[in-house]
Amino acid sequence: DQQVKQNSPSLSVQEGRISILNCDYTNSMFDYFLWYKKYPAEGPTFLISISSIKDKNEDGRFTVFLNKSAKHLSLHIVPSQPGDSAVYFCAAIHAGNNRKLIWGLGTSLGVNP
Amino acid sequence: EAGVTQFPSHSVIEKGQTVTLRCDPISGHDNLYWYRRVMGKEIKFLLHFVKESKQDESGMPNNRFLAERTGGTYSTLKVQPAELEDSGVYFCATSPGGSGIQYFGAGTRLSVL
Numbered sequence: 001d002q003q004v005k006q007n008s009p010s011l012s013v014q015e016g017r018i019s020i021l022n023c024d025y026t027n028s029m030f031d032y033f034l035w036y037k038k039y040p041a042e043g044p045t046f047l048i049s050i051s052s053i054k055d056k057n058e059d060g061r062f063t064v065f066l067n068k069s070a071k072h073l074s075l076h077i078v079p080s081q082p083g084d085s086a087v088y089f090c091a092a093i094h095a096g097n098n099r100k101l102i103w104g105l106g107t108s109l110g111v112n113p
Numbered sequence: 114e115a116g117v118t119q120f121p122s123h124s125v126i127e128k129g130q131t132v133t134l135r136c137d138p139i140s141g142h143d144n145l146y147w148y149r150r151v152m153g154k155e156i157k158f159l160l161h162f163v164k165e166s167k168q169d170e171s172g173m174p175n176n177r178f179l180a181e182r183t184g185g186t187y188s189t190l191k192v193q194p195a196e197l198e199d200s201g202v203y204f205c206a207t208s209p210g211g212s213g214i215q216y217f218g219a220g221t222r223l224s225v226l
Contacts, residue, residue, distance in 0.1 A: 002155065032213045043117070043204055043217030044156075065175060089156070093213050098148065098169040101206075103156040 004092050006104035014112055019077040021107050023090030026071065030032040035064060035075045038087045047088075048075070080111045088109070098105045115139065116223060119205050119218035127226050131193040137207030138187065140159045144208040145188050146215060151201040159203075162188060174199075195225045 005024045013019045023033075031052040036044035048055040050064045051074065057064050063076045077084055089103040118137040120160055122196050126132050148160040150182070159178070160170040164185035173180070182188040202222050206215035 003148075004155075032216065036217075041219065043119075043206075043219045046214050046216065049214060082206065091156075098161045099144070099208070099213055100158040100161055100213075101148070103148075103157075104157070105155050 001103075003030075004090055004102050005102040006090055006107050008107050009105070010108040010110070010111065013032045013080050015082055016079045019075075019080045019084065019109055019111065021075040021077075021090075021109065023073045023075075023104055024071060025092055025094070027094060028071070028103075029094050029096070030102070031037050031095040031108045032093040033066060033073050034062070034093070035062075035082075036089045036091060038106070039091060041054075044089055077109075080109075082111050082113050085109060085111050117205055117207050117216055117219050119122075119203075119217035121221055122219060122220045124225070125226065126195055127185070127225045128197055129194045131191065132195055132223060134190045134192075134203050134205075134223070136190070136207075136218060137193060137209035139216055141209065142207035143185070143210050143217075144212075145186070146206045147190055148205065148206065149201050151198075151221075153164045156204065156210075157192075164207075173175040195223075197225050199223060200225045 034049040035047040038044045066073045088108045091101040145162040149158045158172040161168045162182040179191045202220045204220045206217045208215045
């Protein structure tokens with residue numbers, strides 16, 4: 001029973017346009033959410049995070065939006081660059097669970113020049 | 114500063130053999146986590162150390178898996194005897210105290226034949 005869902009296995013966008021990656025969760029006890037980026041043969045690399053007390057966090061080209069009532073978050077990348085092509089994972093932390101990460105399946109983003 | 118280091122990067126063993134994976138954390142990171150990704154599935158939590166103490170090993174699949182963290186520094190994950198279903202990529206991640214952000218190693222790809 002997956003608690004974090006990324007329903008789009010892949011996404012393709014043109015360079016310079018916006019990439020929007022979506023994530024849904026079922027557990028209302030999650031209090032912190034993270035996005036990781038992963039290249040082949042490498043480990044996940046932290047990208048951006050958001051606390052459940054906020055609805056938006058921005059870092060350069062990356063913005064994460066959180067809609068708690070809908071149990072939905074999204075990662076926006078503007079403008080998208082070819083180097084952004086990677087697998088993006090959404091992960092969540094339950095406050096009382098030793099900070100272990102609960103992961104989605106990932107979305108493979110391809111940015112075309 | 115050195116990141117999280119894992120070795121070997123790839124291990125191929127036969128069913129019934131023993132394998133030991135090693136993780137060297139970022140210096141000063143008290144929290145150390147092991148995760149596993151089986152092909153086609155999400156990354157799953159295995160266990161969590163705080164310094165040398167096991168805080169949560171609820172994700173360990175069975176008693177064929179044994180994790181240790183010597184003196185609160187590096188950690189090993191031993192699989193004995195290995196079974197076919199143990200194949201996957203094993204990730205180690207570390208974090209400083211109080212942080213939700215975990216920093217990952219490149220992983221060890223384990224293939225059990």
